[in-house]
Amino acid sequence: MYYIITLGIIALLWMLRNYWKWHKEVVQYIDKIQGPTAYPFIGSLHVFFGTTKYDIFKKIKDITEKYGPFFRTWSNNLAEIHIMQPEHIEIVLKSSKLITKGRGYDFILPWLGDGLLISNGPKWFQRRKLITPAFHFKILEHYMNVFSQKSRRLITVLEKEANNEVFDVYPYITHCALDIICETAMGVSANALENTENNQYVDSLYKTSELIINRLFTPWYHSNLYYLFPEGREFQRHLKILHGFTTKVIADRKKILQENPSNKISSSSNDVLINSKQKLSFLDLLLSANETVPDKDVREEVDTFMFEGHDTTTAAISWSLFLLGNHLDLQEKVYKELKDVLGDKKCPETISELNDLQYLECCIKEALRIYPSVPIIARKLTEEIVIDGYKIPKNVYCSVHIYKVHRNPKIYPNPMKFDPDRFLPENTTSRHPYAYIPFSAGPRNCIGQKFAIYEEKTVLAAILKTYKVIAIDSQDNVNELGELIMRPEEGVRIKLEKR
Ligand code: HEM
Structure with a gap:
């Protein structure tokens, strides 16, 4: 026993020494x-003390302005x-x-688990390989049915608002975006557009996002003691609702597949027969690979894709409407193109x-430039790198400010000006x-970017x-x-006039 305790203490001191050396x-x-x-x-978190959820992003922008472009x-x-x-x-x-x-x-992590967004190493690599075929062009072609059916439903639902109010x-x-991700990737109906007044999943999702950001900027919330605070308990309450929703989605899809053993994709609005495993939609692919994807992992992926697959596109579509609603001359150009093509x-x-x-x-890309749905992403640098001649040791973290590179006046003169011509091929x-x-880049870029652009364009x-x-x-x-x-x-506060 004495021997084990001594060894334990030596190991601990050794780890502390290494940590100290690294630090x-x-x-x-x-x-x-x-x-x-x-x-x-x-x-340096003191710079955020006193900021509220309403001005936290403004604070980040101020700090970036003061210390950027590399700090x-x-x-x-x-x-x-x-x-x-861009070079960094x-x-x-x-x-x-x-x-x-x-x-x-x-x-x-407590919300999305170790799904595709967060996982790394061999788990991420294998999962990315497994899921990639679910976003193949052929699959997206089939999703067009859902994109247009839900868009039509949206314009009908919006009729009651077309009264100049x-x-x-x-x-x-x-x-609309929630219905689309459910009926395409998950193969189940959510019918969220049929009740636009309230949706517990959506309410909890917004609250959870807000709580996560607040935790990030509050040092005493960083450990698991967080769950002893009222805010931590509120977080857990919302998680229960979010996980309840996705658990039901999986159960519903399993039921549909059981009743339809020939491996068909036949959700209410997507009557397509696809028998090859290579051509299964997202959730069917995970469920049919049952031996390799445990139930817990299926839930993590469904949580990840449900969130990434609708919240990002919602923001992107809404910012596009906001900008086009501010530039009626450019909106007329879009309308003319729509009449010519459709x-x-x-x-x-x-x-x-x-x-x-x-x-x-071009309008969609320009809106995603000024208001990228995902404004900042981050990495842990698992290897030493050199930036601008500065050595950055291993295990330091790195934030990539997407919105800031998009608003660089040297790259985009008058950066806040909405000018879709910036995306004409010659420019x-x-x-x-x-x-x-906007969709990141490199090996961990957005797996759903084609899906997103098609959905955005249709809606x-x-x-x-x-x-x-x-x-x-x-x-x-x-x-x-x-x-x-x-x-x-x-x-996005707007008025609608029927064409
Ligand atoms: C306009 C819409 C979208 C934008 C702007 C966007 C943006 C991004 C960005 C910036 C990342 C990198 C995140 C990071 O490094 O932390 C990402 C990753 C990801 N996105 Fe999207 N996204 C959009 C739509 C979608 C859709 C529709 C889906 C699914 C149907 C999706 C699923 C994912 C997933 C699973 C990842 C993680 C990929 C990986 O690490 O292998 N996204 N997205």
């Missing part, structure tokens, strides 16, 4: 980089570098080794039609490949073909909430 090295290198003053325990912060005793130049971003995102996610994702279109888009049709039905909507695509050729990264085309959209708020008075997803604080 000394980190301090030595990281503190050569400028950044806000750091104090013991709280690091460091400390959170407790953890160092983090912040990058926003390329070093991190291009690497096939730097794929481990940053510290903030630890706080998302101001309303917030954000909840309508949210419910004729009398209310909504696109094929990918070939979507491909012809080139100007609409993009000389741009640095890492100067436009926006349907709305703009039927209605003229007039925005109430302008870019100057809109407050960007930087939770996990960037959204406008007051939603």
Whole structure:
């Protein structure tokens, strides 16, 4: 016994020594980089004290403005570098080794688990390989049915608002996007558009995102003692609702598959027979690979795709409407293109039609530039790197400020101006490949980016073909909430006029 205790103490001292050595090295290198003053325990988090959920993103922007384009912060005793130049971003995102996610994702873990967004190493690699075929072009072609059916339903539901009164279109888009992800990737009906007044899953999702960001910037919430605080308990309450929803989605799909043993994808609106495993939609692929994907892992992936698959596109569609509603001349150009491509049709039905909507695509890309749905992503640097001549030791964290590279005036003159022509082919050729990264880039880029663009195009085309959209708020008075997803604080207040 004495022998074991002695060995234990030696091992502990050895670990402490290594940690201390590493920490000394980190301090030595990281503190050569400028950044806000750091104090013991709280690091530089004091700069966020007193900020509320409404101004946290503004604070991040102020700090970035003051110390950027390359600076460091400390959170407790953890160092983090912040990058926003295409050349710096390329070093991190291009690497096939730097794929481990940053510290903030630890706080998302209780919700999304070790799904594709957060996992790393062999688990991420195998899962990415397994799921990639579910977003193949052939599968997306089949999803067009759902995209247009739900878009048509949306314009019908919006009819009651086409009376020149101001309303917030954000909840309508949210419910439409939720229906779309459920009926495509999950193969079940959510019918969220049939009740746009309230949805427990959506309410809990917003609250959970807000609580996660608050935890990130509050040092005494970082350990698991968080769950003893009222805020931690509130977080757990919302998690129960979120997990309850996704558990039901899986149970519903299993039931449909049991009643339909020939491995068909035959959700209510997607009557397609696909027998090859290579061509199964997302959830069917996970369920049919039952031996290799345990139930817990299926839930994690469903939680991940349910969130990533609708909250991001909702924000992107809503910001596009906001910007086009502020630029009626450009909206007329979109409308003209819609009439040319669709004729009398209310909504696109094929990918070939979507491909012809080139100007609409420029508008979508430009909206994602100014207001990227995911404004910041982060990595843990599992290898030493060099940036601007500064050595960054292993295990330091790294935040990539997507919104900031998108708003760099040297790359995009007058960056807050909505100018879709920036994405005409002739204007993009000389741009640095890492100067436009709404879907991230490199090995951990967004698996759903084609899905997202097709969905966005279909929904926006349907709305703009039927209605003229007039925005109430302008870019100057809109407050960007930087939770996990960037959204406008007051939603998107618009008026609709029937075309
Ligand atoms: C406009 C819409 C979207 C935007 C702007 C967007 C953006 C992003 C970004 C920036 C990342 C990298 C995240 C990180 O490194 O932490 C990401 C990853 C991811 N996205 Fe998207 N996304 C969108 C839509 C979608 C959709 C529709 C789906 C699913 C149907 C999806 C599923 C995922 C998944 C699973 C990952 C993790 C991929 C991996 O690490 O292998 N996203 N997305």
